[in-house]
Amino acid sequence: MPEEPANNISGGVGAPAEFVPAEADTRAEAVVDELGQMYWRKAYGGRDAFECLVRTILSQNTSDVASQPAHDSLMERYSSGEARSASETRAGSEATRERSxxxxxxAAAEQSELAETISSAGLYNQKSEMIIGAAERICEEFGGxxxxxxxxxxxxxxxxxERLLDIHGVGPKTADCVLLFSGGRGGVFPVDTHVHRIARRMGLAPADADHEAVREHLERDVPAEKCGFGHTAMIQFGREYCTARKPACLDGPEACPLYDLCERVGVDEVEETVVDPADADAD
Known part of the structure; x- marks a missing residue:
């Protein structure tokens, strides 16, 4: 069984999870059971909640390869209790900003310096504003x-x-990642672009379902203890097999390990064409 990728915004930490691939009650559970045979099986939780929030904001609209260096740079500059600003360093000042x-x-960061620090993640001006705003909100409401x-x-x-979604820049996927990877909450199945595509293509959710509707269907049909590793494994499956433009099934049934569980909505194996499930012919 392959190890979970080191650069995986949706996980990377967690303890082995109990896994019993018994007779599945739903097709969605059967899919997750198959993914559990292919990939890692972990119960998540224990990650620092605010760092998890920051990490997930950095991942928005970019890849793990781009967001990981931004996260590392941010932590190096701002996680120390004696972090110095770039302007202080350039001036040769020995002054430090004490942070608890x-x-x-x-919350006290200079926006331009934070933007420079996380520039590899893309949309760095927007993300730096979101992170500072979230930090200010959390200090105000929770004391840090x-x-x-x-x-x-x-x-x-x-x-x-609900409180997470009320923070500017925090959408459903970000909120659910914090609940899962920090809070360790069972029954939380975050939906990113891979999960959204695969669930609808496989027929696990309606073809025109938005991210929230996909989440509701998966959390209803997948046992709570399997949602966490189902999420991370489905992302990896989307990267390796069920890609947006050329899913493995176009190379034949034997090319996809989940072929028999999939309805292939929007995939025409004869014409070798792929459209978004929502755009698939109703016939």
Whole structure:
């Protein structure tokens, strides 16, 4: 079984999860069981909630390859209790800005310097504004990263999700990633572009379902303890087999390990064409 990629915005940490590929109650569960045979099986949780939030914001509209260096640079500059600004360093000043945690450090960050720090992630001006705004909000409402972490890990999941979605720049996928990878909440199946495409192409959700509708169908049909590794494994399956433009099934049934579980909505194997499931002919 392959190891989980080191650069995986949707995971990278977690303990082995119990996995019993028994008779599945739904096709969605059968798909996740097959993915569990192909990839890793982990129960997630334990990641610092604010860092997880920042990490996921950095990943928006970019790849892990681009967002990982941005995350590393941000942590190097701002996670230290004695982080110095670039202007202070250039001036040769020995002054330091004392920070009790990452949220406080980023709430006080100079936007242009943060943007420069995370430039490899793309949309760095927009993302730096989002991160500073989120940090200010978390310091104001929770007293900093530790208080936010306690809320995410111990609060009511519905309330946590609602509060997260109320932060500028935090959408459903970002909120769900924080709930899953920091809070360790079972029954949370974050939906990114891979999951959205695959679930509709396989017929696990309606062809015209938006991200929220796909999430609702998957969380309804996949057991809570399997949602976490189902999410990470489905992303990897989308990268290796069920790509947007040329899914493996176009090379024949034997090319895709999930062929028998898939309805291939929007895929014409004869003409070798692929369209978004929502655009597929209703016939």
């Amino acid at each position: 945690d990452l949220a406080e450090s980023l 990263a530790d208080g936010f972490d306690a809320f995410v890990t111990g609060g009511d999941p519905g309330e946590v999700r």
